[in-house]
Amino acid sequence: MPTRKKKSTRLRRSAMHGLNGDAKEGDFEAFVSAIIDKGARKKVFTAREVIYREGDQADKVFMILDGMAKLLSYLPNGRARIVRLHSLNHWLGLEALLDQPYEHTAIAVEDVEMVYVSMNDLHLLERDNPRQYCELLKQGYRNLALADRCLADFSTGGIRSRVARLVDFLAKLEYGEAANRVELLTVHEMADMLGVTPESVSRILAEFKRNDILHRMSDHLDEVYEIKAEQLQHEARQ
Template sequence: MLKTEERDPESPLNEQGQLQTELSKLGFLDGEILADQPRLLESISQVTYQSGEVIYHGGEGSHLLFLVRQGRLKLISHLPNGRSRIVRLHKRGSLIGMEGLMGDEHEHTAIAIDEVAIYKIPHHIFQQWKEDEPRLYNRLLEHWHEYLNYADTWITEFSTGSVKGRVARLLRFLADFESETGPHVVELLTTDEMAEILGVTAESVSRVIAEFKRESVLDPIENNSESLFTCDLETLEQLSRE
């Protein structure tokens, strides 16, 4: 049975078969492999966090991995000057907290952007894989490798160039990040969040976004969320080279 923590009373998945199907959809191993892992399925718990809630703090130790079932979250690094920087965004299917497998503390603080449902998976399951299921453990290391590649891309894309170029690259990233909305639709973060990703001021981001709206690089979607816009990907591609 799926263990659901008290803060998530709805318990949308309460049978191993349902859980197995959901994990397979999330890309966390395939159904055939999961069917042979009853201890894994029995050990998983689920918790839901509301927007702004902390999932875990940087500097904390952990015995869990976190698999995102739904929603978006951000990883934040607190700088010596007192400011914070968003160093990663994660969505449905992301596996985070993997540094704990190496015995390290959480490197960053994880915070929900909107309502986020998380599967919590104990480390001891994966430690056992290292001894008994090296094939599965290697799959886990592949997730870790993808995570590190993602980190490198993040640094390269959002830490260099003009403010306009950085904002354009971020909008292209967000359009791809929210793949369920379609390739030409972007769900904007707040200007503060975008500034924390790009390492610039919120005022600078706000000016660029306003310019993009005036020039119809971003167009609001009628009768929808204030944060949803269609975007001109071709123009953003050109601007991203600045």
């Protein structure tokens, strides 16, 4: 299956968005420095590398500094289903806060730079900087809200509208709320998120391209497409 290379085109949005909507990028850098002072470490996971596995003891949490990761849940028949996508400044593995095993398997969609914090270091953060520790708890709530949205948007309605909602979701995840472009996942990954066949996704994407809802940006080497937002939103509402 093809994978996405490290992205040079994705905009680095205001990186504190997932921590404090009013903060600035400098605050984000200060936050990263603060948790590194508490023992956090940086690491780059290459595309398709496993970050952690479902059922493993959750002994650390991870924050994405750049790139994208997916969370997989395995069905009884052994098939993997993508249940969540995470991007810049999102936290993964927050089950560790409750001393629970990891609920999903986390895999890098592309090269992902992360900072990870052990539970011992998190306890120091809780003691020395309770405000930042509370932000972790808030991110846990946001993760649940995101999962609920994915369940509703990607599991109801016709396949065409669900593909449109997924494209819109990816655009906002990658480039922010005012996004006018998107870098698509592979058709297999999109099919896994929607619970449909790759052939169905491929057919609908081809229709979107023919109708110019998705227009390939010729100045990008990656699969980056300009979006006609009004038409895409119309398709998503069907």
